[in-house]
Amino acid sequence: SSSSSSSSSQSSSEESNIISRFQQYLQIKTDQPTPNYTQSTIFLTNQAKSLSLQSQTIEFVSGKPLILIKWEGTNPELSSIMLYSHTDVVPAEHDKWVHHPFEAHLDSDGRIYARGSQDMKCVGLQYLEAVRRLKGWGFQPKRNVYVLFAPDEEIGGHDGAEKFSLSEVFRGLNVGIVLDEGLASPDEHYRAFYAERSPWWLVIKAVGAPGHGSKLYDNSAMENLLKSIEIIRRYRASQFDLIKAGLKADGDVVSINMAFLKAGTPSPTTGYVMNLQPSEAEAGFDIRVPPTADTESLERRIAEEWAPSWRNMSFRLGQFQQKVSVYDASGKPVITKTDSSNPWWALLENAVQEAGGKLGKPEIFPASTDARYFRNLGLPAIGFSPMANTPILLHDHNEYLHKDEYLKGIKIYESIIKAYASFDEHGSDGRSKDEL
Numbered sequence: 367s368s369s370s371s372s373s374s375s376q377s378s379s380e381e382s383n384i385i386s387r388f389q390q391y392l393q394i395k396t397d398q399p400t401p402n403y404t405q406s407t408i409f410l411t412n413q414a415k416s417l418s419l420q421s422q423t424i425e426f427v428s429g430k431p432l433i434l435i436k437w438e439g440t441n442p443e444l445s446s447i448m449l450y451s452h453t454d455v456v457p458a459e460h461d462k463w464v465h466h467p468f469e470a471h472l473d474s475d476g477r478i479y480a481r482g483s484q485d486m487k488c489v490g491l492q493y494l495e496a497v498r499r500l501k502g503w504g505f506q507p508k509r510n511v512y513v514l515f516a517p518d519e520e521i522g523g524h525d526g527a528e529k530f531s532l533s534e535v536f537r538g539l540n541v542g543i544v545l546d547e548g549l550a551s552p553d554e555h556y557r558a559f560y561a562e563r564s565p566w567w568l569v570i571k572a573v574g575a576p577g578h579g580s581k582l583y584d585n586s587a588m589e590n591l592l593k594s595i596e597i598i599r600r601y602r603a604s605q606f607d608l609i610k611a612g613l614k615a616d617g618d619v620v621s622i623n624m625a626f627l628k629a630g631t632p633s634p635t636t637g638y639v640m641n642l643q644p645s646e647a648e649a650g651f652d653i654r655v656p657p658t659a660d661t662e663s664l665e666r667r668i669a670e671e672w673a674p675s676w677r678n679m680s681f682r683l684g685q686f687q688q689k690v691s692v693y694d695a696s697g698k699p700v701i702t703k704t705d706s707s708n709p710w711w712a713l714l715e716n717a718v719q720e721a722g723g724k725l726g727k728p729e730i731f732p733a734s735t736d737a738r739y740f741r742n743l744g745l746p747a748i749g750f751s752p753m754a755n756t757p758i759l760l761h762d763h764n765e766y767l768h769k770d771e772y773l774k775g776i777k778i779y780e781s782i783i784k785a786y787a788s789f790d791e792h793g794s795d796g797r798s799k800d801e802l
């Protein structure tokens with residue numbers, strides 16, 4: 367591995383305690399659709415106790431707990447820091463993994479295999495480990511620091527981050543900046559995200575005259591649907607080519623991938639009737655739209671090229687059937703500034719650098735995170751998961767994180783939390799806003 371060994375300031379027994387706490391968290395089966403939140407809540411509450419920090423369990427929907435841990439600042443009138451992570455993970459197909467996804471096996475190379483090792487139990491515990499070390503050194507935050515663990519991100523976050531972001535409790539925290547998840551980076555640069563794409567779910571449906579399986583004729587439902595699929599695939603290729611040519615990043619193009627195909631006349635004996643051309647055919651697509659995209663022209667493209675009524679097609683389009691999107695009330699994309707108007711961005715960049723990390727150019731997150739609920743309130747939110755030199759394996763088989771990357775990430779968070787919690791725009795930390 368290209369990871370360096372951890373510094374001598376950390377004893378090897380301390381290191382193995384840190385890794386074993388990470389493994390314990392990974393071993394809790396919080397996979398959707400039936401996450402064991404009882405166990406994760408007990409675990410996290412105990413972590414808070416071991417840090418001598420107050421924790422609070424909040425349920426907007428019974429059985430869907432958020433755990434809010436508070437590290438009190440010396441100047442609590444300043445806005446607070448919110449260190450966010452979600453406790454649930456996506457399901458895993460156990461038999462397709464080299465190690466069981468909830469065993470958190472540490473292999474001889476130092477890789478920790480587990481569902482959630484990248485997305486995003488790593489980040490949640492790295493926050494706590496960073497707090498543990500800062501506390502151990504006697505560091506005192508000026509700002510209140512909140513570490514929040516929320517349920518159900520993987521299914522939309524409606525009963526977790528969304529309700530929390532709209533709650534009185536949240537308002538009372540006077541949050542100034544939210545950190546949420548990012549992505550692993552195969553090279554040495556960490557990645558940071560200032561916005562995210564909007565999920566659109568598109569279902570297109572074709573109808574056409576049914577007929578004998580042997581007959582060649584125009585306008586069957588299958589033919590109509592396939593024409594659309596060909597056109598959609600050409601568009602997909604044109605977007606993908608921009609990435610392949612290095613002209614655009616993942617989050618800057620419109621992605622479109624087929625999620626399902628549905629057609630045919632079922633038969634109890636052969637599965638489907640083979641000599642009948644069906645009268646209906648449907649396909650579903652996951653589309654992700656960058657905040658800067660011209661959404662009207664995309665909608666026109668769908669209506670005129672992908673599902674034109676003259677080809678006997680219709681479509682249904684839902685922005686992931688959710689109220690909160692990546693647009694504000696006036697339709698403008700909600701993004702976090704990366705210029706000098708947002709001191710938190712520069713603070714993060716400097717802090718990563720000071721801890722010996724390299725940060726790539728700010729990016730648009732290609733999928734969705736709960737950060738959108740906080741951005742929607744006008745708050746800055748940065749997507750960041752300190753995993754460099756690591757293949758992107760979230761939602762994949764054999765998701766893993768190397769233990770040295772995990773340990774390095776803790777140091778990165780120590781640096782960030784220290785900088786964030788000390789930041790006082792009125793300059794009492796010695797820095798003026800201009801310097802940032």
Ligand SMILES: CSCC[C@H](NC=O)C(=O)O
Pocket residue numbers: 519520521522523565686733734735
């Ligand atoms: C929009 S709710 C679903 C959120 C999910 N987030 C991570 O994978 C995603 O599909 O992007």
Ligand SMILES: [Zn+2]
Pocket residue numbers: 452485486519547
């Ligand atoms: Zn995630």
Ligand SMILES: [Zn+2]
Pocket residue numbers: 456485520760761
């Ligand atoms: Zn995920």
